[in-house]
Amino acid sequence: MRARLFVVLPLALVALTACDDQSSNSAAAPSAPPPPAVDVAAPLAKEIIEWDEFNGRFHASQDVEIRPRVSGYVEAVHFRDGQMVQTGDLLFSIDKRPFEAAKSRAVAELASARARYQFANQEVERGQQLVTRGTLPKATLEQRISDRLVASADIAAAEADLRSAQLDIEFAEVRAPISGRISDSRVDVGNLVSGSGTTTLLTRIVAFDPIHFEFDMSETEYLSYERANRRGDLKSTRDGGTEIEVRLPDEDVWSYKGRIDFVDSAIDAGTGTIRVRATLPNDDGFLLPGQFGRLRLPGSSVYEAILVPESAIVSDQSRKLILTLDENNLVQPKVVRVGPNELGLRIIRKGLEKTDRIIVNGVLRARFGQPVTPNEVKIEPWPNGQPGQ
Incomplete structure (x- = not known):
């Protein structure tokens, strides 16, 4: 009986030792983690027009300094500072009495000149009869004719003086x-204003419906537009057919629309x-001369573009990459050539097909040639063309 106990105890110890070894091996070899999860989508294929943007300022379509054409004392100011005025509205009254007196003198001078002419004409008619009879020298008749011409010229001068006075x-x-x-009015009632020499500035009127928007375009951009026009891809910027859009600094949408109506005749050699x-139309007068704005105009004709979010683009030194998935969900990088932003997305000019599956979120978790767990999503353009708006 004692011998059996010695045999059983060693066997039990061996069994316990084997169980401990199996448990240790199980803890040392855990199962592999699943592939990282990433958001995957097909590139957005959409017909768009590429836009080029420029900074500029609004300018009045007409800007007139109001100055007097005669000298005198201001009798009245007929407007309120800053109000809207119409063509022909009375703005200032200058004392007319000196001019009315000058008109009266001109009327009298005209009457005198006409009387002299009438007398000279009668003298010529009488002289012609006397010359025919031989009782008046021909030289005397010629002098009377000359006097009549002088009287006629005096009438013309008097009429001109009268028109000037009027x-x-x-x-x-x-x-x-x-x-x-x-x-605002730069003079008050009672001020003496000058209408000759250094004239007096009375006020200023600006017209801003329509309003102009001026900006500078580089020589390279100008050549690009002209070549596109000659190819028939874009309308000429000189014939008024190029439509533009403008927004103010505090706006996210392109609120104002107009047309290019002027391109300068020369490139500035200095700049x-x-x-x-x-x-642009400005019916409500909201836009004012001097305001800053941003303009965009078409840089291409309508075409189908491939667009992706910025989060899908990876920089590798001088190259741009997009991570795509093959049929086995393995990560495959593609070198792409990117274009400008449009609709809050980036245009891809080369290197990507609209049938590709690209990683749009989670690119830092993906490794080249390694599998991932795709979560299918859809790329949507931003309504205002501004990400996050």
Whole structure:
């Protein structure tokens, strides 16, 4: 009986030792983790127009300094500072009395000249009869004819003086030459203003409906547009057919639309740029001359572009890569050539097909040639063309 106990105990110890070894091996060899999860989508294929953007400022379509055409004392100011005025509105009244007196003198001078002419004409008619009878020398008749011509010229001069006096009376009422918003009055009632030599600035009127937007385009950009126009890809910027859009610094949407109506005749040799002007409607007068804005104009015709989010693009030194998945969900990089932003996404010009599956989120978790767990999503353009808006 004692011998059996000695045999059983060693066998039990061996069994316990074997169980401990199996447990240790199980803890030392855990199962492999699953492939990392990433968001995967097909590139967005969409018909778009590429836009080029420029900074510029608004300018009045008309800007007029109001100055008097006659000298005198201001009798009245007929507008409120900053109000809207229409063409022909009375702005200032200058004392007319000196001009009315000058007109009266001109009327009297005209009457005197006409009387002299009438007398000279009668003298010529009598002289012609006397010359025919031989009782008046021919030289005397010629002198009377000359006097009549002088009297006729005096009438013309008197009529011109009268018209000048009438114009001075008219110019004593300073009226708005254009419609627009008037500035403040630079003179008060009783001030003496000058209409000759160094004229007096009375006020200023600016018209901003329509309003102009001016910006500078580089020589390279100008050549690009001209070549595209000659190929028939874009409309000429000189014939008024190029549509543009403008937004203000505090706006995310392109609120204002217009057309390019002027391209300068020469490139500035100092800056290498050419001045371009667009015209926009401004019915409500919200846009003011001097305001800063951003303009965009078509840089291409309509075409189908491939677009991806910025998060899908990886930089590798000087190259741009996009991580794609093959049929086995293995990561395969593709070298691409990127274009500008559009609709909040990046245009891919080369290296990607619209049937590819690309990683749009989680690129840092992906490794070249390694599998991933794809979560299928869809790429959507941003409504305002601004990511996160």
